[in-house]
Amino acid sequence: DAKTTQPPSMDCAEGRAANLPCNHSTISGNEYVYWYRQIHSQGPQYIIHGLKNNETNEMASLIITEDRKSSTLILPHATLRDTAVYYCIVRVATNYGGSQGNLIFGKGTKLSVKP
């Protein structure tokens, strides 16, 4: 089972910031938080990941609470092309030769960006 809880759906106005929450209250100290998204009929797309510090890249920002039990993915200026299902996943760091390879997806949050 997925270790995260996300709202099933959210709406956001085009041009506004989209803030997608994720609860991962049972996260372990060696587990990272990953975000992927999946646009209809395409493969999942990696967005960002982090351990405990906030992270930012060209796509989004990831804010992780100090106790690491929840996080928020922020799309600063949502566009219609950001309409997708967003998955929050917790996963151990992968050691070379280790077995913790797979991602466990939940049902994610369906984000609808509206004009």
Place this chain on the structure above:
Amino acid sequence: DTGVSQNPRHKITKRGQNVTFRCDPISEHNRLYWYRQTLGQGPEFLTYFQNEAQLEKSRLLSDRFSAERPKGSFSTLEIQRTEQGDSAMYLCASSLVVSSVGPPQYFGPGTRLTVL
């Protein structure tokens, strides 16, 4: 580098037939993963390879499923004696593992299988 590619993109087959899918990972990525996704659900892990070694298999991977990565580059996933329940999107992903920091997985576009 054009990312992970999968072929075919769509496959329609009759129940009982065998099908084979191919995945070409990002060049020099040493890990390759297979997932299955049914309608309305998130992807489910099937198996993964570290170079040519198959290191983990999900309980979802029944005896009718077999995956190979003979030279540590491309991989094939074969389903024998297909059943209607095998209808799904089959996704391939790859990553480059060089340290203990978890690398992201990059997914291909998927192969959509329909079993009639």
